[in-house]
Amino acid sequence: xxxxxVSAVINLVEPWEKLEPLTIARPVGTLPFGGRYRLLDxxxxxxxxxxxxxxxxxxxxxxxxxxxxxxxxxxxNLDTIRGGLFNFPYNDLSLIAPEKKDTLLHHYYDNAxxxxxxxxxxxxxVMGTRNICNIDLKALLRYHKERDNRxxxxxxxxxxxxxxxxxxxxxxxxxxxATSVVQxxxxxxxxxxxxxxxxxxxxxxxxxxxxxLNEANQRGDLISLERLMKRAVIQHNANAFEYxxxxxxxxxxxxxxxxxxxxxxxxxFRALFYSQRQIYTKVKNEIPTFFAKSSQVKGSLCGTGxxxxxxxxxxxxxxxxxxxxxxxxxxxxxxxGTRIGVGTTIENAVIDKNVVIGPNLELxxxxxxxxxxxxxxxxxxxxxxTNE
Amino acid sequence: xxxxxxxxxxxxxxxxxxRLGKLTKSTAKPAIPFGGRYRIIDxxxSNxxxxxxxxxxxxxxxxxxxxxxxxxxxxxxxxxxxNGGVTVLQPFSSSEGEKFFEGTAHAIYQNIEYIDxxxxxxxxxxxxxxxxxxxxxxxxxxxxxxxxxxxxxxxxVSMEEAKRFGMMNTDETDRIIxxxxxxxxxxxxxxxxxxxxFNWATLxxxxxxxxxxxxxxxxxxKNVIPMYLANNESTYAYAFDGYWRDVGTIHSLWQANMxxxxxxxxxxxxxxxxxxxxxxxxxxPMFLTSTSNVNNSMIVDSCYVxxxxxHSILSQRVSVGTGSRIVDSMIMPGATIGKNVVIDxxxxxxxxxxxxxxxxxxxxxxxxxxxxx
Numbered sequence: 084x085x086x087x088x089v090s091a092v093i094n095l096v097e098p099w100e101k102l103e104p105l106t107i108a109r110p111v112g113t114l115p116f117g118g119r120y121r122l123l124d125x126x127x128x129x130x131x132x133x134x135x136x137x138x139x140x141x142x143x144x145x146x147x148x149x150x151x152x153x154x155x156x157x158x159x160n161l162d163t164i165r166g167g168l169f170n171f172p173y174n175d176l177s178l179i180a181p182e183k184k185d186t187l188l189h190h191y192y193d194n195a196x197x198x199x200x201x202x203x204x205x206x207x208x209v210m211g212t213r214n215i216c217n218i219d220l221k222a223l224l225r226y227h228k229e230r231d232n233r234x235x236x237x238x239x240x241x242x243x244x245x246x247x248x249x250x251x252x253x254x255x256x257x258x259x260x261a262t263s264v265v266q267x268x269x270x271x272x273x274x275x276x277x278x279x280x281x282x283x284x285x286x287x288x289x290x291x292x293x294x295x296l297n298e299a300n301q302r303g304d305l306i307s308l309e310r311l312m313k314r315a316v317i318q319h320n321a322n323a324f325e326y327x328x329x330x331x332x333x334x335x336x337x338x339x340x341x342x343x344x345x346x347x348x349x350x351x352f353r354a355l356f357y358s359q360r361q362i363y364t365k366v367k368n369e370i371p372t373f374f375a376k377s378s379q380v381k382g383s384l385c386g387t388g389x390x391x392x393x394x395x396x397x398x399x400x401x402x403x404x405x406x407x408x409x410x411x412x413x414x415x416x417x418x419x420g421t422r423i424g425v426g427t428t429i430e431n432a433v434i435d436k437n438v439v440i441g442p443n444l445e446l447x448x449x450x451x452x453x454x455x456x457x458x459x460x461x462x463x464x465x466x467x468x469t470n471e
Numbered sequence: 472x473x474x475x476x477x478x479x480x481x482x483x484x485x486x487x488x489x490r491l492g493k494l495t496k497s498t499a500k501p502a503i504p505f506g507g508r509y510r511i512i513d514x515x516x517s518n519x520x521x522x523x524x525x526x527x528x529x530x531x532x533x534x535x536x537x538x539x540x541x542x543x544x545x546x547x548x549x550x551x552x553x554n555g556g557v558t559v560l561q562p563f564s565s566s567e568g569e570k571f572f573e574g575t576a577h578a579i580y581q582n583i584e585y586i587d588x589x590x591x592x593x594x595x596x597x598x599x600x601x602x603x604x605x606x607x608x609x610x611x612x613x614x615x616x617x618x619x620x621x622x623x624x625x626x627x628v629s630m631e632e633a634k635r636f637g638m639m640n641t642d643e644t645d646r647i648i649x650x651x652x653x654x655x656x657x658x659x660x661x662x663x664x665x666x667x668x669f670n671w672a673t674l675x676x677x678x679x680x681x682x683x684x685x686x687x688x689x690x691x692x693k694n695v696i697p698m699y700l701a702n703n704e705s706t707y708a709y710a711f712d713g714y715w716r717d718v719g720t721i722h723s724l725w726q727a728n729m730x731x732x733x734x735x736x737x738x739x740x741x742x743x744x745x746x747x748x749x750x751x752x753x754x755x756p757m758f759l760t761s762t763s764n765v766n767n768s769m770i771v772d773s774c775y776v777x778x779x780x781x782h783s784i785l786s787q788r789v790s791v792g793t794g795s796r797i798v799d800s801m802i803m804p805g806a807t808i809g810k811n812v813v814i815d816x817x818x819x820x821x822x823x824x825x826x827x828x829x830x831x832x833x834x835x836x837x838x839x840x841x842x843x844x
Contacts, residue, residue, distance in 0.1 A: 098564035118756030119772075158753065302724075323567035348761070352500035366751035368547075370740050371784070373732075382761040387508070387771055388741075 090137035101335035104457035112212035135219035143175035238279035243272035335458035479591035484599035485532030493842030501599030526555035574690030636662035794809030
């Protein structure tokens with residue numbers, strides 16, 4: 084691949100309401116996942132592994148957590164004299180006051196157009212972050228070049244039973260072309276009971292993408308990039324590339340919880356993290372995790388910098404977590420910097436970053452409705468345990 | 472020549488460390504893994520960065536590839552400063568011949584061009600094979616306050632241990648009046664840590680004179696300090712009383728790793744005010760399977776544990792198969808330990824592969840060693 088022949092746009096404007104309280108202060112893209120990653124790391128790693136060095140990130144709000152995570156982009160080989168990483172804030176139209184929207188009319192897509200024109204790239208891939216996958220973008224590009232349609236999009240073939248009526252899927256023709264992206268309730272599974280779950284990845288020539296954005300500006304569109312891409316699929320029909328690796332879609336708390344639990348299965352863990360394509364993230368210098376004499380850890384992932392005295396079973400423990408003696412963490416996700424008190428039991432729960440849970444408490448959810456404790460909470464009484 | 476760099480640090484990392492046997496067959500001693508995610512030189516490099524020293528030369532000679540790869544551009548320690556940074560100094564050929572070196576002082580002399588380029592007022596000479604946290608800035612303040620020509624870092628040792636060290640006998644102002652190498656009857660408890668601050672101009676003079684005439688100043692301990700004392704240069708001892716370990720032997724390396732395991736170790740590795748950094752690597756989190764049983768141990772990223780680990784350290788990318796038992800041992804990065812293996816009182820080298828059912832057993836007195844894979 085010629086240097087800089089492909090650029091990438093990561094669109095962080097994604098539905099976040101159903102992931103509250105985890106998404107109160109962060110976009111879906113910086114949601115922690117898998118013991119040491121953020122969702123954004125998966126598309127960024129696919130980009131890095133394909134040698135792409137021109138990347139635009141569209142953040143919904145200020146992008147503070149995004150900038151804090153990606154810094155110069157060095158951890159994804161994006162700190163380069165050629166191209167680099169461009170983070171554009173405030174792209175979430177729903178957060179812009181009606182009277183301010185007039186000023187955006189005919190200009191909402193200007194930043195993206197400028198980025199794409201300056202990239203001098205031939206092709207551009209547009210991705211979101213809520214579909215966790217480890218995709219080979221070079222293979223996607225080859226697939227695109229071998230076919231005639233102007234747009235190529237990506238799907239994973241999944242059992243219809245795993246798809247919610249509100250999830251979006253591709254409508255495929257018999258010869259494997261995508262004619263539209265629709266809600267699952269508006270289509271029918273194949274004879275094998277499969278649906279083509281769309282991965283929200285779109286590849287096209289940079290010139291075509293600039294045309295799409297220019298036309299949207301001229302029309303005075305104020306719709307998200309994602310909707311523009313879906314429209315392009317309907318308008319042009321698209322080549323549909325089938326992705327076959329590890330996949331999880333994060334759209335609400337139960338799906339986030341289920342995806343977290345699924346990587347505790349060893350074959351899933353290896354498929355996602357030990358393929359030929361590494362997953363990169365912000366590097367941190369943590370000390371080793373210490374497992375005390377009383378600790379008992381089974382079937383779990385742990386980050387570094389932790390101090391473990393209690394029992395942990397089938398759980399994802401992030402970095403710098405402190406688990407006191409006589410406690411039990413069962414089927415749960417404990418994020419970075421959280422402390423769990425002596426004798427406390429946590430089951431089917433998602434505990435966000437820097438939470439302090441006092442001693443001798445019980446925090447229990449169910450697999451279908453996990454208990455969630457928001458970032459930075461301090462809980463010292465049983466009455467303070469409420470599902471947010 | 473640019474503006475004067477107040478203090479330049481030179482880390483002597485050229486030693487082979489023959490007493491570490493199999494572990495240093497293909498790597499230099501300072502590159503040996505320590506404590507799960509560090510290499511020995513990380514302590515000295517981090518001390519430099521934490522002390523506000525932004526220019527560091529690392530003198531290498533023996534098997535330098537691993538050390539070079541580890542140090543890179545120094546960014547992992549924040550030493551990729553615009554105006555300084557870390558430079559790996561390799562022996563090279565010049566019109567005066569090849570710049571390999573014999574002793575510690577000779578190593579400085581062979582790199583005199585680099586030091587002149589930095590133009591420092593003071594030269595801090597360090598060795599890359601000790602485990603400790605130390606503020607060299609405080610030592611420099613002391614050096615200036617004493618108006619010293621040379622300050623030697625010293626650590627209190629027992630009379631028994633003193634017989635293995637270079638001992639400094641001082642007067643009541645801490646001025647060094649006598650130096651004894653491995654004395655039979657020690658007169659003080661102040662052992663040299665191999666840490667020196669020199670006024671560079673003075674040292675430069677001595678070294679240049681020596682190596683253009685009789686080559687008498689090969690080694691700091693054996694030659695330079697006695698010469699300074701004989702010439703009445705003001706030479707002071709700077710007392711350090713924190714955790715400090717020389718890990719030059721198999722037993723001391725194992726011992727320091729076991730001490731590192733203790734949550735009460737006075738090295739206090741978790742102190743965020745004096746972080747020890749290492750080359751940053753992105754690896755997946757550790758995976759402990761349903762058959763694992765881990766107690767009293769330290770484990771890091773990308774380890775896979777299906778067996779029992781008791782009072783041991785596993786470094787990055789180590790895997791331990793089902794039915795295996797690791798006790799009182801330190802396993803270096805990338806080692807693969809099969810099923811039903813017993814490892815007891817051992818140091819297992821990088822990338823070593825230990826087949827199913829094998830036994831590696833040492834004792835507290837005689838630590839077993841498995842070399843590099």
